Amino acid sequence: MIVVLAPDSFKGTLGAADAAAALAEGWRRVRPDDEIRLLPMADGGVGTLAAFAAAVPDAERVSVRVTGPDGAEIDSAWLRLPPTAEAPAGTAIVELGATSGIELLSELRPLDAHTLGLGQAIAAAIAAGVTRVVVGLGSSASTDGGTGMLRALGARFLDADGGEVPLGGSGLAAIAEMDLSRLAALPPGGVVALTDVTNPLLGRRGAAAVFGPQKGADPAQVGLLDAGLANLARLVDADASTPGAGAAGGTGFGLLAWGATLEAGAGAVAELVGLPAAAAEASVVVTGEGSFDGQSAAGKVPTYVATLARGARVALVAGRITPDADTSAFAASISLTELAGSPEQAMAETARWLRDAGERFAAEVA
Known part of the structure; x- marks a missing residue:
């Protein structure tokens, strides 16, 4: 199975490339034989x-x-x-x-x-x-x-x-x-x-x-x-x-x-890194960012990726997911704050919790 990992950066804690690598490490704990493609993203902001x-x-x-x-x-x-x-x-x-x-x-x-x-x-x-x-x-x-x-x-x-x-x-x-x-x-x-x-x-x-x-x-x-x-x-x-x-x-x-x-x-960076072609071949696409909120629908990476990867199951991971956020475009979503128990813990060990999120997605979304 082809899995594409295309997160944005988790601002103040982890860059997009490191976030993708952490997700991949967690996914491989459960499904080591899958083909994983790391395509770290950005939308014009940091990263x-x-x-x-x-x-x-x-x-x-x-x-x-x-x-x-x-x-x-x-x-x-x-x-x-x-x-x-x-x-x-x-x-x-x-x-x-x-x-x-x-x-x-x-x-x-x-x-x-x-x-x-x-x-x-x-x-x-x-x-x-x-x-x-x-x-x-x-x-x-x-x-x-x-x-x-x-x-x-x-x-x-x-x-x-x-x-x-x-x-x-x-x-x-x-x-x-x-x-x-x-x-x-x-x-x-x-x-x-x-x-x-x-x-x-x-x-x-x-x-x-x-x-x-x-x-x-x-x-x-x-x-x-x-x-x-x-x-x-x-x-x-x-x-x-x-x-x-x-x-x-x-x-x-x-x-x-x-x-x-x-x-x-998001669209310009996606074209540059080859995300449209990769998403077309993928069974699962995982995306994310530091905070997924009510403004994330207006041009942010996760929403764009979900629109692009229509033929795949798309999962979202974010440092936090606010109550006003619309997650209906995603097959599954994980908040690192909920996973870690607090915002402070999520930010202190972002890579650790992203590895855990990757492991959960591999078990539940694949």
């Missing part, structure tokens, strides 16, 4: 760069020093893919999570965290001469509408007195004018942003309302951030209702304003 690095021979990590989301200098990297007919000078993969991600913060900063580092990494890749840039969006620390990123690429955001507004979401409402005269041109092959959500920029499903609380914003701050994003949308020639514009605190919208296109991250 996207690693997924491309694992799937593309001769991919090269390029070190870059950038300003992190709290203003501190950090060491990061982008990935150069080899030349292709579509990108004769190579493609750069830049991951927001590695430059401006929430996991880079020691404490949440809902109003003043920013995406300056993402723009600096993109600028470095363009200066290195790549033909095309792919940006993985997800795990953002900020709700700045991508203005920090655009500032690093040459844009200026001015208040009514002509002064630069501060970085972060708190400055958005004060923007009275944008100066795009020095904004960097897109590379010849363009810029593609991989999104893990389909939310618009504004409103009850927008960047501030849905994701602001995850970044530490209280109700008053959510209102302030949404109003700031609305002010930005009035000044920018881009459609705030575009699915994915609200990704990464509105960085999807900022990339649209620059001229980038948005694509579903």
Whole structure:
């Protein structure tokens, strides 16, 4: 029997490749003769760069020093893919999570965290001469509408007195004018942003309302951030209702304003790693992520994998599965929190509990 293991990363505890390996170890305890194919996934968030690095021979990590989301200098990297007919000078993969991600913060900063580092990494890749840039969006620390990123690429955001507004979401409402005269041109092959959500920029499903609380914003701050994003949308020639514009605190919208296109991250990574063909041959597909909740239906890896693997029995494993999550697409589901007895235990020994989950799936789903 062919078994495909295609989990996303378990954020803060285990990368996708290690998660797949742990599931495989558990499965083999019960069914050692099955053919197991490990295809670690990502959806544009943390782990996207690693997924491309694992799937593309001769991919090269390029070190870059950038300003992190709290203003501190950090060491990061982008990935150069080899030349292709579509990108004769190579493609750069830049991951927001590695430059401006929430996991880079020691404490949440809902109003003043920013995406300056993402723009600096993109600028470095363009200066290195790549033909095309792919940006993985997800795990953002900020709700700045991508203005920090655009500032690093040459844009200026001015208040009514002509002064630069501060970085972060708190400055958005004060923007009275944008100066795009020095904004960097897109590379010849363009810029593609991989999104893990389909939310618009504004409103009850927008960047501030849905994701602001995850970044530490209280109700008053959510209102302030949404109003700031609305002010930005009035000044920018881009459609705030575009699915994915609200990704990464509105960085999807900022990339649209620059001229980038948005694509579903899970689908792009799946094509790269060969998941569609593998799922078509599989009897069982196991997928997962750190938290499977009510938002997981909007572009996250497990839901996409379940849609893709229609001819196989699909199983879900997650660090936690919230009560509002719809698991009807899966033949079986396991929460590591329930398996371990507590969130703390699940996070402390994620690989151990994933091995146990793989063992259970082999006994119950195969």
